[in-house]
Amino acid sequence: MDTNTPALRFRPATDDDVDALVALVTSAYRGDASRAGWTTEADLLDGERIDAGVLRGDIARARSQVVLAEHAGRLLACAHVADDDGRGYFGMFAVDPRQQGGGIGRALLAECERIARERWGLATMRMTVIDARDELIAWYERRGYRRTGEHSPFPYGDTLFGIPRRDDLRFEYLEKAL
Template sequence: MSPLTFRAATSADIPALITLVTSAYRGESSRAGWTSEADLLDGARIDAPGLQADLDTPRSTILIAERDGQLVACVHVADVEGKGYFGMFSVDPTQQGGGIGKSVMEAAEAHVVREWGVPVMQMTVIDVRDELIAFYERRGYARTGIKKPFPYGDERFGTPRRDDLRFEVLEKPLPGTAA
């Protein structure tokens, strides 16, 4: 199997990113992997204007992982008030469980240290996603106890299928920085 290659996304990648992220989180195709939010949320996970805004924001990068020229994973990283932000983490559901996610996480962490020198990476995870939180904890992320409300009524985040959703902040100190 050929190695993964990483690059920064461009505007030309937006349609493929929408397809990948949607397949990883929403609808029936997402059920092929274990990261699906289909039981929690309906509707769009991302849209073209939101992706373009991420691409246009200073100190913000959407990293793309490719194998043999094919998009297999992505992640959005940014410097948010001196801390790394990790989001929109998506692996093709048919290729989950083979180490791609771990490689993408490592590349994302290395990117924020190399490019912005941030001491920690943070992410928000829907707090009822115990299996996903456990995945991140095995990779060095810790629950901070900080909870944030789910943006009910904001269709950019999808249409909730239940009324008890909220986000929890996870955090990981990054090697090579003075945390």
């Protein structure tokens, strides 16, 4: 971790955290607030980034954990890790835009990998990333993820994933051996 990275406390989210999580994820990816960091999708998508009902389901599901990274009681980052048919799933990754670039995301990703490997005995972590996000994919590659060459279409018309600003979006699968 970067020497300037605050000491983080990781904990599982509860239903009481849902409103703060929706606000954090939205601030990291949508609208002008997201432009303070480098993970913004504001040029690609409008609308909501996370649905509170889906989030509650992820919190309640077996072999699924929404992990919070906090410092001094303040929520700085979150991610969802789960067992998806025998492989780790990583998603809903968000770091407060004002805190990005200091190692918080790297530490949270490592914690999620640890949970999948040690708690659930999973050998692989998998995720999807919008393939137009070259800088983000490169960040994951520096952490050992590889592009699988597998893609899935962006769910145009399903506002649960946002409102596309482009017609060429699709997801790419990234994977890492744990």
